[in-house]
Amino acid sequence: MRIELDINGAVRELEVEPRTTLLDCLRDQLALTGAHAGCEHGVCGACTVLFDGVAVRSCLMFAVQAQGSAVTTIEGVTPGPGELSVIQDTFCETHGMQCGYCTPAMVLVAHALLADNPEPTRAEIVDAISGNICRCTGYAQIVEAIALAAERMRGANRPKDARK
Numbered sequence: 001m002r003i004e005l006d007i008n009g010a011v012r013e014l015e016v017e018p019r020t021t022l023l024d025c026l027r028d029q030l031a032l033t034g035a036h037a038g039c040e041h042g043v044c045g046a047c048t049v050l051f052d053g054v055a056v057r058s059c060l061m062f063a064v065q066a067q068g069s070a071v072t073t074i075e076g077v078t079p080g081p082g083e084l085s086v087i088q089d090t091f092c093e094t095h096g097m098q099c100g101y102c103t104p105a106m107v108l109v110a111h112a113l114l115a116d117n118p119e120p121t122r123a124e125i126v127d128a129i130s131g132n133i134c135r136c137t138g139y140a141q142i143v144e145a146i147a148l149a150a151e152r153m154r155g156a157n158r159p160k161d162a163r164k
Contacts, residue, residue: 003067007032008076016063023047025063026073034074034104038133045132048105049073055105055112074104077111087111087149096145098136105132110146118154122147 004013007030016025023040026032026049035058038046042057049058050072077085087110090096097103106129113120113128120128125146126139134142 001064003064005063005066006070008072009070014063018062018064020063021059022049022061022063022066022071023058026058026071032073032075036101036104038101043133044102045105045109046102048108048132050108050112053112053115055109072108072111074107077107085111086152087114087146090145090149090152091142094141094145094148096137096141102132102134102136106134106142110149113146114150114153118150120146120150 001018002013002015004011005025006012007026012030014025014029016029023035023037026035027037035049036046037059038044040047040059042060045057047057047059048055050056050070051061051066052069053072077088079085084092085107087107091103091107096106109129109132113125117124122143125143129139129142129146
């Protein structure tokens with residue numbers, strides 16, 4: 001089946017079998033390996049991508065379902081080659097990742113959260129990431145990273161003397 005997918009702002013024309021998951025399409029056909037195959041049952045969240053800005057499990061979707069929608073992977077959140085998004089930077093700064101397996105999904109969940117809620121409470125951050133499993137960090141640094149990113153993103157457009 002021939003489909004067109006808007007992946008990270010670029011339209012890609014692909015030939016897929018109707019049963020191909022979005023995860024398999026991203027990884028195998030587009031070489032976008034930031035979405036990880038974890039449980040492949042939608043439980044762990046390692047395969048999370050943004051689907052029209054909403055965090056979804058790409059292992060639970062067919063690639064054909066993504067036609068007509070914008071899909072953003074971790075590869076698509078950087079401002080430019082060799083640069084990090086504010087959220088990626090705060091994950092590094094706060095040690096919000098260790099092995100890195102869950103990190104792309106956590107970063108994407110954070111992007112979705114902060115796009116809808118620029119000033120989340122700790123409880124809202126915890127709730128937002130609750131569907132993603134991390135076996136290394138104990139989540140404290142991930143929550144800290146997202147809170148720091150929210151703070152920085154809120155102050156990004158204020159003059160330097162107004163930032164505190």
